[in-house]
Amino acid sequence: xxxxxxxxxxxxxxxxxxxxxQKVSVKGPLGELSEEFSPEIAIxxxxxxxxxxxxxxxxxxxxxxxxTRALLNNMIVGCGQGFERVLEVQGVGYKAEMSGNDLLIxxxxxxxxxxxxxxxxxxxxxxxxxxxKVKGRDxxxxxxxxxxxxxxxxxEHYHGKGIRYQxxxxxxxxxxxxxxxx
Numbered sequence: 001x002x003x004x005x006x007x008x009x010x011x012x013x014x015x016x017x018x019x020x021x022q023k024v025s026v027k028g029p030l031g032e033l034s035e036e037f038s039p040e041i042a043i044x045x046x047x048x049x050x051x052x053x054x055x056x057x058x059x060x061x062x063x064x065x066x067x068t069r070a071l072l073n074n075m076i077v078g079c080g081q082g083f084e085r086v087l088e089v090q091g092v093g094y095k096a097e098m099s100g101n102d103l104l105i106x107x108x109x110x111x112x113x114x115x116x117x118x119x120x121x122x123x124x125x126x127x128x129x130x131x132x133k134v135k136g137r138d139x140x141x142x143x144x145x146x147x148x149x150x151x152x153x154x155x156e157h158y159h160g161k162g163i164r165y166q167x168x169x170x171x172x173x174x175x176x177x178x179x180x181x182x
Contacts (some may be wrong), residue, residue: 001075003066004045004066004069004070005052005054005062005065005066005068005069006052007069008049008050008051008179009049009050009051009069009073009076010048010049011048011050011076012080012081012180013115013163014028014029014064014070014080015027015028015029015076016028016077016081017045017050017076018042019043019044019045021039021041022036022038022039022041023035023036024036024037024072024075025070025106026075026078026079028078028079028080028137029079029080029081029100030066030078030079030080030081030137031079031080031120031137032079032136033075033078033079033138033172034071034073035075037068037071037072037074038064038068040055040059040061040064041053041054041061041064041065041068042052042054042055043068043072045109050072050076052068052069053065065070074139077139078136078137078139079132079137079173082135082136082137083135083136083137083138083139084133084134084135084142085134085140085144085145085146085165086131086132086133086165087131087132087133087134087146087149087150087163087164087165087166087168088130088131088132088148088163088164088165088166088168089105089106089107089110089130089156089163090109090160090161090162090163091134091161092131092161093106093108093159094107094108094125094130094153094162094171095130095138096127096130096132097125097127098123098124098127099114100118100124100146101116101122102114102115102117103115103116103117103132103149104114105149105152105153105163106131107152107153107162107163109153110151115148115149115152115154118141118145119143120136120137120138121134121136121141121142121144122136123134123135124137131166132149132163134146134149136145145179149163150163150164152182153166155168155170156170157171157173158173158175159171159172161170
């Protein structure tokens with residue numbers, strides 16, 4: 001039995017779940033999310049807990065079991081608390097600041113890069129600590145937006161300059177060895 005799939009999901013206060021066949025709608029303080037899951041997996045709600053059950057042990061069904069439970073849990077946590085990814089901007093003269101709802105990033109190009117906030121995503125930029133916080137209720141969307149921002153100037157491996165995830169380790173390569181001229 002799947003260790004992830006068999007764990008029950010407890011509903012936090014302020015989060016409502018509506019199960020209509022295989023369509024699940026979650027409503028909480030941060031907004032609403034809805035998803036339609038595979039008809040081969042049974043989703044049941046009893047006394048404030050949700051359980052996900054599978055009919056047999058076929059490999060494809062076993063994979064769906066854990067995935068369905070994880071996606072359902074992410075929807076519930078996202079509507080209740082939300083998700084956050086933190087990015088660091090490192091480099092001399094590199095900075096990120098807010099321009100309305102959009103993110104304005106200066107990372108060594110001839111022009112500042114403007115990244116508009118997609119629907120459901122909010123940004124926080126601190127120019128002193130050079131941190132960018134990406135917040136939202138959809139975990140997949142938060143991760144994708146953070147990856148797109150990092151892609152603007154990924155950390156380079158000689159000086160470590162660029163945009164990286166907080167806590168990401170970038171192994172620096174040694175530079176060229178000086179020529180020994182005769």
